[in-house]
Amino acid sequence: MRLEYDIEALEAISVQDVVIALGGRYPKDREPGMPQYNMSCCNGNFHKEGDKKPSMTIYKSKNICKCHVCGTAGNPISVAKAMHKGDFKKACEWLHDTFSIPYKSGSSYSKHSKPKKFQAPKPKQTEYIRFDKSLGFTHVEVREFVKKYDQLNKEQKIKLVYTFLYRFSLTTDRARIIEYYNSRGIKNNPHISKIGFLSEDDIKNVVDKLIAVFKIEDLIEFGILNDASHKYFPLQWKQIKNCLLVPSFSIHTDLVEGFMLRPIDESNKWFKGKESRLSVPSILKPFPFGVGYGVLSKECDIYIAEGHIDALSLPKNSCFIATPGIQAFEPEQLGILQGRNIKLVFDQDDAGQQAAWGFTTLEFLGQTMTVLHSQKDDLEATVRLLKSQNVEVSQIVHEGFVSKLYKAGVKSVEVITWDKKLGKDVNDLLINGNLSKVFKG
Structure with a gap:
């Protein structure tokens, strides 16, 4: 059998x-x-x-x-x-x-005298977060809540600490920020004013201020300082230096829930990635940059770009959300986009398009084939052909962002694609002078 x-x-x-x-x-x-x-x-x-x-x-x-x-x-x-x-x-x-799991045909066997017990978990229904425009927007004065700090819960504390750090980062050398974005072809974009910056000297200054106001154990737990047992830099700044601070805001206030930190020079050679994340999802799962009352309360199409550089490279009047990586959104967070028209502008490489559309992996005769869900007809034709020749084929379905958005209740989703010769991502389009060829009007 x-x-x-x-x-x-x-x-x-x-x-x-x-x-x-x-x-x-x-x-x-x-x-x-x-x-x-x-x-x-x-x-x-x-x-x-x-x-x-x-x-x-x-x-x-x-x-x-x-x-x-x-x-x-x-x-x-x-x-x-x-x-x-x-x-x-x-x-x-x-x-x-x-794991003693029966085959679909009903056949099963076990070579182990003590097999592990297994019970497939029931699918968990996603409880989506919804945006309520009637709740309005509130500016929060940090100093008013510092006095009540010990009375706050963990989620409120982390927002307060991150907001303190963020607002300090807005008082530093703005020329460094403008210089960096100019080098990426991004000029006179009003959203740059929301980006903070910390040099090495700034970090020493802000750490002293943070320690004077907040508890050290909280600064450690919130990912800002190394713990006391660190071999080289105990109780010192844990994150990268000479970096931009790209904030994640609360929906109905200007409190900050987390950051993406982006180095702007070669002083972080030890840091292999483009950006690092400063947040504690076990306490608070931040929304990506761009999510906030300002965008969600507008009647506009929302662009979702792969990274804040691409988002800032879009035409200046665009409503955008910048996902720091294709898995940045938690499923329940997508509920804030209910009823909206979404335009996905992910990178034009395989990873970006697979993340946008989703894909199915076919395994047969020791080979692996990957087919985008935008090519549904090709996928079905390939499976029919293999089965007609009595070739065993297994399918593993990988859900894409398009499907997840529709499940969350969005009105429409458009995946924007273009010839890779024009640029591999939106920032390339901008630098190469090809932005208007893709985003018209």
């Missing part, structure tokens, strides 16, 4: 359980209660000393993982496949066997 894999059930297995079954572990064999944490990687052949300093991050809410050393990443099937030399069939059979 041919065994049919239960892909949905396999993807629902806890990814951290899969990593453990493959040889990964938690420090001191204790699982943290946080939604995001590191553990030792299961791909031991690529790590020195058994990955003594845990390098694999577990993202519980998305049920995925990523090793920042060897690159092993993805959902339970992806991880199992990577550990079985890319063999999809062996990976699925190992998962079925190890």
